Amino acid sequence: MKFDIRPTANPVSEKDRAARLVDPGFGRVFTDHMAIVRYTQGKGWHDARVESRANFPLDPAMAVLHYAQEIFEGLKAYRRDDGGVNLFRPDANARRFRQSADRMAMAQLPESVFIDAVEQVVRIDRAWIPGGEGSLYLRPFMIASEVFLGVKPSSEYIFAVIASSVGSYFKGGPAPVSIWVSENYTRAAIGGTGAVKCGGNYAASLRAQAEAIEHGCDQVVFLDAVERRYIEELGGMNVFFAFDDGSLLTPPLGTILPGITRDSIIALARDAGTRVREEPYTIDQWRADAASGRLKEAFACGTAAVISPIGKVRSTSGDFLINGGAAGPVAMGLRKQLVDIQYGRAADPHNWIVKVF
Template sequence: MEEEHSIRMDPCSSGKDKPQADQLEFGRKFTDHMFLMDYTGEKGWHAPRIVPYEPLTVDPSAMVFHYGQSVFEGMKAYLTPDGDAQLFRPERNFQRMNHSNNRLCIPSIDETFALKAVKQLIALEKDWIPKAEGTSLYIRPFIISTEPYLGVAPSRHYKFIIILSPVGAYYKEGINPIKIAVENEYVRTVTGGTGEAKTGGNYAASLKAQEVAEEGIAQVLWLDGVERKYIEEVGSMNVFFKINGTVITPALNGSILEGVTRNSVIQLLKQWHVPIEERKISMEEVYQAHKNGSLEEAFGAGTAAVISPIGELVQAGDHLEINDGKTGAIAKRLYDTLTGIQYGKIQDPFGWVEKIEDVKQTNLKASG
């Protein structure tokens, strides 16, 4: 039988000093409060609460430490010119979290309740949203398995947690193209694995390739794990190539994460009547397009950078400069449009924005 829950509020007695805009570093500073909710097989999801940000007490034998059963999401809260706080397509993040939960054998969450919990937490912490151009409040919802047990099986206990971190502008001096290395040795994941889930193990598996990349390389371009020829992602972003007037992005194949920004880019391109294809694209196709002059642009798309232009691809000693190392027109238009919608500076024709009421909600309820 479903049980109703109210979010318990336990505000801290005194807040931390907020960092200056020029001191913001991604994921280093955190707000005064966090959201917590527990799961047991007997009670389901229960005891939702907003409490002071503090260390967790977790048993050393908690299953997350041994078998990596965890998922997470990433989104942002933005301040509009009028001082309102808003989110960008957060419902897609919680839909994807449940997709990840299913793959990792984690109980699903109530997506509507999770969104309301985020809104209540941000309403409480609104003063933490930085005001400087291009800054925002990063939101990290995550679930970890906490049952103290060393057997290899799905956990019966979990914690759902949301923490917030003020972050600076990704591009401090304007949107700039980056240098990317094509990864030929390591793979990120394979179809049938966990690539389409947002789980920590995927990111742990990606660290080695970045660590051994040559000086000046910002990210690596991942190829498929079977034939080692088809492009999948760039760093932790989805990737797009504009070839002879058509924008091409790798089709979702079970090993590629379905990005919220990726979906937004595709919708914008369709609205602008720019040809867009979701299909397999090989590194050889990109190489030949560069050789014959039809490779016009390349860029990554993700929450942190929104749009990250690729100015150069490096593979086995070959250096493929794209668009003279400059930001392409499509990448710039996408960046300006997406950030304009996110910060409330331009019209949102898709209904992507979720407003956060500037009140402390006290009667929030959800199904357990």
């Protein structure tokens, strides 16, 4: 499939773009273009193009508005010191996107089309990539676009990629976050959509996140839906635990999102000879191991923040600190190693980097 490239006739001026890139924050500064591919049952994927970023015309009966057939991904483009641009593991995002589509009964986009769409947006909006530790956050997504009222898979879809200039997630370096243990809400159950990157999962997490903020915490961590004991993941990040024997533990896949940052951390840790366990871990174990000193660090991970140290855990059963509430060497060491690969400052032992330029 070949993309029809239609550069915008009214790009943001170089002066205005430079002003927006001074302090772009996260997810609020958008580039000039987007990629779009449409799907129609019986015709397949068609009309691939890159064009001016613009609003979609939405019929009030469009399926996504009523039955929530929607999936998305998140990845970044990084500017190297030599001026080139890297993508980090776009094949993994493309593969997970197809898996999400399959679970949501949506048309499956070929992985090659996903990657090409992402690369086309990076090429045409290269000037929007901030310098330093900034990056271009790419948001591929798919929505059900058939106009009908009835519970069935849509026969039409829109796949699109938009891009947002983002700065460093943490100003002054990653600061330890505080976590609220959700006891009233669960994120996913076996057989559900916990492993899918769909908007509904995030919508369902927002009340629990609001509860965390009400208790003075930065993030919420969810327990399993059956026994309400086992740690699953944060509202939008996977979680790791580092112990005094040098090992790492992370909850097993099944009801949690198979994070690409999570998978990369596991690979890098094992490269270094670290024993990594993908095993269930209860909130009571977390509390006891933090008290005894057996647990040295805990950290969350995801595309946006890479790694966030966890300094404090709060719940109705009481609070506890991890590593005195400070960031630890395991989390920070893994974060530096991963970021250096992404920006092309270190060797890439797993061939994760795709050079767009």
